[in-house]
């Protein structure tokens with residue numbers, strides 16, 4: 001079991017039998033570039049197509065085929081670099097990374113090695129306890145994806161699907177700056193939010209458009225970095241957290257037993273929640289990188305970069321600050337709302353000309369709760385932002401009470417109908433007509449003379465009367481009017 005407790009930097013340590021350890025994590029995130037065409041060919045990239053239906057002669061590495069760089073993918077990488085507050089290199093080089101694999105017909109991957117398109121940057125990562133840490137970015141480079149070997153379609157044969165061959169990836173390499181699985185989790189979430197805001201990667205981990213190689217080492221606080229192990233191709237946040245926890249514990253146990261960590265590449269087994277050796281350092285590949293002779297170095301002007309920078313959307317950090325400033329929201333509320341671009345845009349429509357805190361509550365409590373239960377995303381919410389805003393207006397102009405509004409909300413979620421129409425059809429309009437309320441009050445008072453006597457002694461008992469009147473009016477009476485009329489008639493303050 002790990003116990004977390006703060007030390008001087010306020011970041012977590014994990015307890016071992018012989019004292020505290022610090023986990024050190026660095027991530028290499030592969031993010032598929034949002035682009036209709038591949039990095040060096042015009043083939044389409046849509047997910048889920050028939051196997052081998054999106055493969056050009058270049059992607060299949062037919063002899064004599066030449067790659068042609070896709071300018072849009074370059075632009076997307078620059079945009080992402082800007083979003084990571086990173087150095088953009090106007091000169092970069094594509095190298096061949098040589099290895100053999102059946103799903104890699106070229107016999108090499110075109111990648112970037114010594115001269116990546118994006119250099120150092122940083123990402124501010126917000127943690128659940130309200131603090132934040134800055135995680136350094138080492139580099140971002142462009143490379144091609146490989147195809148996919150399919151082993152489960154036939155008892156004795158394997159197949160290769162080259163649809164993914166040549167699709168543009170950005171490899172985003174962090175510095176070893178994370179100190180817990182929670183920080184790694186928050187970092188990937190933030191990265192995903194940034195690329196989604198930018199529209200440079202859809203961040204869809206289930207479809208493999210974002211996956212991470214997870215480097216983990218442990219050390220005594222203040223000691224030099226320990227030997228790391230790299231866990232390959234982790235494709236969900238939950239698995240990443242499990243892999244880090246397991247791997248750190250494994251390394252701590254070895255070190256506390258007087259052993260040493262072998263630098264190696266490991267695989268995470270999702271069934272057992274453990275990691276196992278894939279290859280050790282001795283078996284590590286020598287990729288024999290060299291500049292790809294089919295491609296010139298990639299050069300563009302700073303003016304072009306500046307032009308791209310001008311077109312960037314508002315990113316999560318800036319939006320969070322604006323939500324706090326303009327709407328007076330708490331840091332926590334603002335962080336929840338900007339975590340996804342879709343949510344922030346939904347919220348802004350609901351909040352327009354309305355109380356922002358009220359709008360925030362409806363979105364983050366009621367709507368999120370209902371979406372969660374239904375297993376839906378905000379993008380397929382049965383209630384539109386405009387409809388939710390209309391519902392809040394109905395409360396504000398006293399057409400319905402807050403309590404009835406919850407019922408209307410549920411019906412909206414079921415039917416996608418407009419709140420006004422639901423209120424009309426179901427006769428849910430609040431009764432503000434004092435005559436109607438008065439007659440309900442009179443009936444209750446007449447039928448409960450014992451309670452009327454008691455309420456003079458115990459004014460708190462008025463709550464009971466309010467409840468009765470609300471029940472008698474099907475929850476539609478205006479609660480303020482009910483209170484006021486009751487007080488007058490019962491003679492309590």
Ligand code: ADP
Pocket residue numbers: 024025026027028173174175176177215216217225226227228230
């Ligand atoms: P490689 O290309 O061989 O994987 P890199 O030097 O590019 O090696 O490092 C890859 C990742 O490993 C980076 O994200 C880096 O932050 C991380 N890393 C480097 N040293 C450590 C360490 N001691 N513990 C944890 N992560 C590390």
Ligand code: MG
Pocket residue numbers: 028213230
């Ligand atoms: Mg690596």
